[in-house]
Amino acid sequence: MKHAILWDLFAVWFRIGLFTFGGGYAMLPLIEREVIEKKGWTDKDEILDIYALAQSVPGVIAINTAIFLGNQLAGPLGALVAAAGVIAPSIVVIVTIALSFHQLQSMPYVMQAFAGIRAAVVGLVGAAAIRIAMASCRRALDVGIAIVAFLLSLFTVIHAAWIIVAAGLIGFLISDEQ
Amino acid sequence: MIYWQLVVVFFKIGLFTFGGGYAMLPLIQQEISHHQWLSSAEFIDIIAIAEMTPGAIAVNMATFIGFRTGGILGSIVATTAIALPSFIFINSLARFWKTHREHQIVKRVFAGIRPAVVGLIGAAAVYIGQSILVVPAVANSVDASAIDRPSVLIALGVFVAVRRFKADPIHALLASAVLGLWFFS
Numbered sequence: 001m002k003h004a005i006l007w008d009l010f011a012v013w014f015r016i017g018l019f020t021f022g023g024g025y026a027m028l029p030l031i032e033r034e035v036i037e038k039k040g041w042t043d044k045d046e047i048l049d050i051y052a053l054a055q056s057v058p059g060v061i062a063i064n065t066a067i068f069l070g071n072q073l074a075g076p077l078g079a080l081v082a083a084a085g086v087i088a089p090s091i092v093v094i095v096t097i098a099l100s101f102h103q104l105q106s107m108p109y110v111m112q113a114f115a116g117i118r119a120a121v122v123g124l125v126g127a128a129a130i131r132i133a134m135a136s137c138r139r140a141l142d143v144g145i146a147i148v149a150f151l152l153s154l155f156t157v158i159h160a161a162w163i164i165v166a167a168g169l170i171g172f173l174i175s176d177e178q
Numbered sequence: 179m180i181y182w183q184l185v186v187v188f189f190k191i192g193l194f195t196f197g198g199g200y201a202m203l204p205l206i207q208q209e210i211s212h213h214q215w216l217s218s219a220e221f222i223d224i225i226a227i228a229e230m231t232p233g234a235i236a237v238n239m240a241t242f243i244g245f246r247t248g249g250i251l252g253s254i255v256a257t258t259a260i261a262l263p264s265f266i267f268i269n270s271l272a273r274f275w276k277t278h279r280e281h282q283i284v285k286r287v288f289a290g291i292r293p294a295v296v297g298l299i300g301a302a303a304v305y306i307g308q309s310i311l312v313v314p315a316v317a318n319s320v321d322a323s324a325i326d327r328p329s330v331l332i333a334l335g336v337f338v339a340v341r342r343f344k345a346d347p348i349h350a351l352l353a354s355a356v357l358g359l360w361f362f363s
Contacts, residue, residue, distance in 0.1 A: 018232050019348050025302040027234075029340065029347045045292065049279075052291045053271055055298075059192050059264035060202075062234035067264055071272035079269055083261050090233035091253055094241040101227055109359055114230050116358020119329035120351050122307045123336030129303040130341070133296050142293040149297025154305065160298050164291055171290015172283065 005074050006081045012039065013066050013085030018093075020062065026121050027062055029128040041073055044135045056161050062086055145170065180248045181255050183213065188240050188259035195236070202236040206243075215247050236260060307333070328361035 012034050020027040028051075035041050042050070054064035063083055070082025097104055104110050137143045149163050187209045195202045203225070210216050216224070228238035237257055244256025278284050311333060313326045332354050339345035 015348070017234075019351055020234065021230075021232055021351070025299055026306070028299065033347055048292045048295045049275075049288050051299075052288070052295045053275070054268075055295075057264075057267045057271060058195055059267065060195075060234045060236045060260065063237065063261045063264045064268050067261075067268040068272050068275075071269055072276070076269050079265065079272070083265065086234070087237055087257050087261060090231070090237045090241045091257060093231050093233065094227070094238055095245055095250055095253055097227065097231065098242055098245050101223060108363070112362040113355040113358045115329065115362045116332055116354040116356070117351055118310050119326075119332035119358070120336045120354030122303070122310050122329070122333040124340060124347050124350065125299075125303045125306055126333070127337050127340040129296070129300045132299060136292050136296055142296075145290060145293040146297040146300070149294040150300045151297075153298050153301035163294055163298065167290040167294030168287040169290070172287045175286045175289040 002074070006078065008039070009070055009073060009078055009081045010085040013070070013082045014088055016066075017062070017086040018089040021117055021121050025061075025125055025128075027065075028132075029124040031065065032128060032131075035069060041069060044132065048132065048136055052164050056164050141175070180252065184244055184248060184252055184256045185259045187213070188244075188256045189262055191236070191240075192260040192263040202239070206236075206239055210243065215243060220246075328358075332357050332361070 016027055016030045016034055019030055031047065032044070036044060036047060050065060050068050051061075054061050054068060057064065063086060066082040066086040067079040071079040074081070133146065137146050145167055149167060152158050152163055153160060191202055191205050191209065195205060207221060210221060211218075224239060224242045227242060228235045231238055233241075237260065240256040240260040241253045244253035246252075248255065311326055311329050313324055335357075336345075336350045336354060339350055340347060
């Protein structure tokens with residue numbers, strides 16, 4: 001039983017690592033599909049909380065998220081397995097192409113396929129953003145905080161961690177959450 | 179010894195970067211030039227590789243630099259080191275979360291944080307969209323930029339497929355690679 005969960009964790013995070021192009025937020029649509037819809041390991045509200053936590057502590061967001069969810073499911077060993085899963089594709093792929101990058105660059109079809117993938121990432125992240133916004137901005141206060149965070153992040157150099165801290169403070173002071 | 183140096187450097191990078199990915203680049207560059215691990219042309223190359231290949235950008239950078247300086251073992255050592263601070267922080271954080279997430283103060287704080295994360299994701303979507311769908315038409319000109327039509331088409335197609343028809347993101351990515359071969363040739 002325990003082994004089955006660990007293997008599942010590794011396989012799911014390996015797949016997420018393998019198909020995440022551009023890092024960080026680009027993995028969100030995959031996490032939603034693999035971790036929430038297929039496995040039911042967490043729900044849409046909690047994934048936002050985990051995302052907030054993953055960004056508010058040091059480290060790579062993708063690894064932080066994998067470790068957090070792995071820990072929740074199977075303790076520190078689960079965390080280790082999830083982290084190994086999300087990292088493994090990088091090691092395999094990078095080591096494979098590290099030696100042949102210049103040859104790859106001169107193969108037009110490789111570059112063309114990657115241009116297609118990059119464009120797809122835009123559509124994926126856009127769809128995830130809208131889906132999440134509709135699921136979790138239920139009240140006027142939510143919409144207000146989301147819009148302010150959006151504008152601050154896009155038009156100022158204020159770091160995401162500070163935006164999260166400020167939003168937490170606002171929630172603490174004026175939220176009616178019981 | 180190179181492996182020990184890799185551990186120290188990438189542990190430090192993992193420990194002092196908030197927000198991951200691009201926030202790590204300046205720190206990585208400092209360390210690389212300090213240790214003279216790569217030339218600046220190689221550094222640009224590995225950013226391109228890290229962005230282009232699957233996986234988190236910072237992880238890819240660590241893997242690549244580790245490989246260049248210490249072979250396959252070097253790549254494993256560097257990648258493990260960059261993940262180690264996360265492992266320490268997040269495991270304690272997850273324990274706290276398990277026991278306190280129903281606490282009223284925690285619930286109120288996260289009621290504020292959740293919509294902020296939605297805003298951050300929206301901003302990331304716009305930023306990613308801008309950097310991929312808009313190409314500078316003429317290098318060096320001030321604001322002459324053009325929409326890259328094939329990319330917009332693919333992005334819209336994926337958006338509709340995922341939102342309307344619940345397509346699997348992995349299938350959408352694979353289909354887009356094929357479309358890329360067709361559109362960009």
